[in-house]
Every structure is written in structure tokens, then in C-alpha cells.
Amino acid sequence: MKDPQTLVDERGELWLALATLWRENEPRESDYARMIEVIERHDLSLEQLEWIFRLELAPVLARQQMSVTDSWRDVDEHRLLRQLVTHNRRLHGWRKGFWTLFSGLTTMLTRARWNTLMTRLMVARGQQPPH
Structure with a gap:
């Protein structure tokens, strides 16, 4: 298991960009x-x-x-990173296994944006996006 600082060093910039x-x-x-720029620095496959x-x-x-009380305008990046590190x-x-099983539900509201990002990433990489 990676220590918190290693997780932040390896994933923090990527997590915050994709958030x-x-x-x-x-x-x-x-x-x-910006998201594509950060992704490319991390050299990750699709x-x-x-x-x-x-x-x-x-x-x-x-x-x-889904939280009614939190506003994205007021997101504390340090707090968000702590939550992401704790989860990971x-x-x-x-x-x-649980999150793999339920990932369709947790990604449902963001899937269209993700697909747009992946299409743009493929174009940036010179790959043919799916039609």
C-alpha cells in the first residue's frame, strides 16, 4: 500500500485536473x-x-x-486530495470489487464528459476515435 505522499505525488495533479x-x-x-496536457504528462493508456x-x-x-451542501466553486483542493488518498x-x-461493480452508477452523470475527453485525447494522440 502506498503512503499518502506517494499517492499525491503520483496522482494528485491528475486527480485534480480530472475532477x-x-x-x-x-x-x-x-x-x-488542460486535462489532456496533464494526462499526457502521466503517460497512461486509455x-x-x-x-x-x-x-x-x-x-x-x-x-x-451529489452533495447539496458543497459547491464546486468552494472546493478545497487539499481536502479533496485527502478524501481521494483515503479512498485509494x-x-x-x-x-x-464493490466499486468495480457499482462504477457504472458512480460514473453515470459524468460519462458523456469523459467520453468527450477520451475522444479529444485520442485525436491529440493521432489515434482514430470511435464513431
């Missing part, structure tokens, strides 16, 4: 460009990104998205 997908407002062109989206991010950010340090055994 944009869960905001109330549709991401802007500049948001998509499959690896899908699992990060489904297992590392969605369980935490879907709760944030516990993501093994039955919890991993």
Missing part, C-alpha cells in the same frame, strides 16, 4: 486542453485512464457531485 469533469458547469475548451476514472475518482467525486489507500479486496 473538473464533476463540476456543475460543462468543462470549457481550456479545461479539456484503459489505465478508464480505471482511474471508475475506481480512483468516481466513488469520491460522485458523492461530492482503502481500495483493495472487497472494496475494489
Whole structure:
């Protein structure tokens, strides 16, 4: 199990960039460009990104998205990183199976944005996006 600082060092920038997908407002062109820039620095495959989206991010950010009291304008990045680190340090055994099983539900509200991002990423990589 990775220590919290290692998780933040390895994933923090990526997690915060991709958290944009869960905001109330549709991401802007500049948001998509920033996410792609960060993704490319991490040199991850589309499959690896899908699992990060489904297992590392969605369980935490879907709760944030559904919360009536929290506003994305007031998101404390340090608090969000702590929540993501806590979740990811516990993501093994039955919890991993649970979140894999329910990832369709936790990604449902963000799936269209994710698909847009993945299409743009494929174009940026010179790959043919699916039609």
C-alpha cells in the first residue's frame, strides 16, 4: 500500500485536473486542453485512464457531485486530495470489487464528459476515435 505522499505525488495533479469533469458547469475548451496536457504528462493508456476514472475518482467525486451542501466553486483542493488518498489507500479486496461493480452508477452523470475527453485525447494522440 502506498503512503499518502506517494499517492499525491503520483496522482494528485491528475486527480485534480480530472475532477473538473464533476463540476456543475460543462468543462470549457481550456479545461479539456488542460486535462489532456496533464494526462499526457502521466503517460497512461486509455484503459489505465478508464480505471482511474471508475475506481480512483468516481466513488469520491460522485458523492461530492451529489452533495447539496458543497459547491464546486468552494472546493478545497487539499481536502479533496485527502478524501481521494483515503479512498485509494482503502481500495483493495472487497472494496475494489464493490466499486468495480457499482462504477457504472458512480460514473453515470459524468460519462458523456469523459467520453468527450477520451475522444479529444485520442485525436491529440493521432489515434482514430470511435464513431
